[in-house]
Amino acid sequence: MPDLSNYKNLKVISFDIFDTAVIRRTFRPKDIYDVVEGTYGENFKELRMQAEKLAREQNNGECTLDSIYGKLAEIAPAFAGKIEEIKNL
Structure with missing residues (x-):
């Protein structure tokens, strides 16, 4: 687990939560890729999953x-200028 002692300087902290009620805007977490693809098009869902796979392969199964x-910006330069906007959805 990463050191979060300097958490005040972090913009986002994400946790996996099990056996806890969580409300999402989509049925499954990866369904958000369909929402983003509906807005940004350009085969976002497939490219996003490919980018995560590559990031995990390069970081022993873990990634941020x-x-x-x-990685998405590398494999799909059309998204490079939209990355921050997409991450904030």
């Missing part, structure tokens, strides 16, 4: 949102 979207 920034590393995923860094």
Whole structure:
């Protein structure tokens, strides 16, 4: 687990939560990719999943949102200027 002692300087902290009621805007977490694809098009869902796979392969199975979207910008330059906007959805 990463050191979160300096959490006040972090913009986002994400946790996996089990056996807890969580409300989402989509049925499954990955369904958000369909929502983003509906707005930004350009085969976002497939490219986003490919970017995560590449990020995990390069980081021993673990990755950050920034590393995923860094890979997305590499494999799909059309999204490079939209990354921050997409991450904030």
